[in-house]
Amino acid sequence: MVSQHGILLAAHVISSFYGDLCSKVCECLLRKGTLKLDEIGKATQLSRENVFNCLRVLIHQNCVQAFQLEQEGVTAQKSTHYMVLFDNIMHKLRAPKFMQIVSEELGEDVSSFFMCRGILLGLIQHGRLSFDQIIDREKQKTGSSDNQVVHDSFRRLLSARFIERCPLPGPLLTPPTDEAPAKKRGAKSGEITERKTIEQLALEAAALSESIRFSMDTGDISEEKGEESTNIPKVGQKRKNIVMDSDDELADVNRKIEVLWRVNFEEFLWRLIHKACISHVKTSINNEASIVLSAALDLIGQSETRMNAENSPDLSINDIYEEVIKKDGGVGMDLDRVQTSLEQLGCETLATDMESYSIDIKSFIQMAQNQEVESMILKRYGKEAYKIFRLLSRAGRLVETDKISDITFVEKKETTKILFQLWKDGYLHMESMTAARPPSFHLWKVDQKRFREKFLDEMYHAVLNLKLRIAHEQDQRKEVLQIPKDKLVGELRNKVMVYKIVRATLERSLMDLDDAVALDELDRKMKQ
DSSP states (O other): OOOHHHHHHHHHHHHHHHOHHHHHHHHHHHHHOSEEHHHHHHHHTOOHHHHHHHHHHHHHTTSEEEEEEEETTEEEEEEEEEEEOHHHHHHGGGHHHHHHHHHHHSOSSHHHHHHHHHHHHHHHHHSOBOHHHHHHHHHHHHOOOOOHHHHHHHHHHHHTTSEEEOOOSSOEEOOOOOOOOOBOOSTTTTOBOOOOOHHHHHHHHHOOOHHHHTOOOOSOHHHHTTOOOOOOOOTTOOOOOOOTTOOGGGSOSSSOOOOOEEEOHHHHHHHHHHHHHHHHHHHHTOHHHHHHHHHHHHHHTTSTTTTTOSBOOOEEHHHHHHHHTTSTTOTTOOHHHHHHHHHHTTOEEEOSSSOEEEOBHHHHHHHHHHHHHHHHHHHHHOHHHHHHHHHHHHHOSOEEHHHHHHHHTOOHHHHHHHHHHHHHTTSOEEEEEOOSSSOOEEEEEOOHHHHHHHHHHHHHHHHHHHHHHHHHHHHHHHHHHHSOHHHHHHHHHHHHHHHHHHHHHHHHTOOSHHHHHHHHHHHHHHHO
8 A cells, every 4th residue: 555645746756747637547546546447537537538548658657557357257358457556656756866877887888878878768758668769769869870889788778687678568367266375385384375466466467577578589579478469460551549449459468569668677676775785784784794795686686586585595605705706895805704794694504515695685675774764763853762763673572661761771751751752653552551560551662564654654755845845946937937027127126226225224324233233134135
């Protein structure tokens, strides 16, 4: 579920980029969840044609995913559903960070580097482009007819996995069954896996395999997926017009589609996570541990399932060492120092023929997130509250008030005041215990899930306020620019005359310090 301020921020982002109608459709999907075309029109009070066009824009901009669902009991009929991709909308705000990562990774060859940035910027702006459209766009920008530089730059972006083929436009799903979810295998075999939502199943069905996602082969995707392509237009045949009686054109699995490319948000997100974890380890442990973790994450980055894995695949000490010596500052490290750093990082040793390690990726991500949250508590509530919150966050369980006071060396009265303030603001969970002796007391803990939701909502709120403030300033600047020059000059001339009269009056009556301060304040305002 997306928080209220998250919905408002996403709607504002869509409105600033693609207009109010698209924003209205997007907000409807965020609030009501996955819907059909008619349901969206009913909820938004927009015409079918407007909803259809808005969905086309949002799908092209990777903000909405369509999928088809077979109707229960009717195998020949299917209905098209539309789900909003909230994370992809938020990624639009991270575009400058994406450009910075490309600059750091591909900045050696200057000519190719600027072309790489141009291609990535085009995909960020337009959402999805074919390779021919990318070439035409770069030709218009540079005026050059040499396609080789574009080809080379495109391949560099593809090799770094910064771009990828677009997923299938509308996968066909069967209705979910009521079967009990399967149990997990392994040590905790008693645990039951959570049932996947229809949205998760749709994203999995639309995703392409790794070999297809990053392949330059322009063959048809449906053929590569082993599907028959039936509705293929013949040469010279016009594409069918928009049919408002059915929205199958937006999500037709069987029709032959042009290969389109988009920004690979997953890769950039992994790079940002990588940098955040390295920065946290560098400050909390030492520089050598950060180098070793960076080398291990580079090895993990070659795995297809890195974003979903809680633990890394088995990494041998030799592979980690070979990656370490490639890093800045890692040349002087020997095998023993690498092993010591792995132990400092809390990596698990695996009992195999070759000494191997497994890295708990999830724990490093959580530690980096906790550090960010704790820094916010420090700035907002002070040092004492920071110590208390840090203790409860690390404990992960209910702790009594007296014990919190003893461990943090904060007076009990002050501890109680801080705890109730944090509880009132929604950062802590409290349980009251009653007993005959001693009297009732309170237990406290950090509800990590609830707190992270609140923290994210506050971040969305802050970003939304900042975006609205910027938009307001830009509107005011436009209003000033639209004022006729003669009128603007006349108003300024009148203000200058008033300023001179007031200043002369103050100079004549300058008898005490108050008049001098008033004079300085007048000069300051006039300069502004």
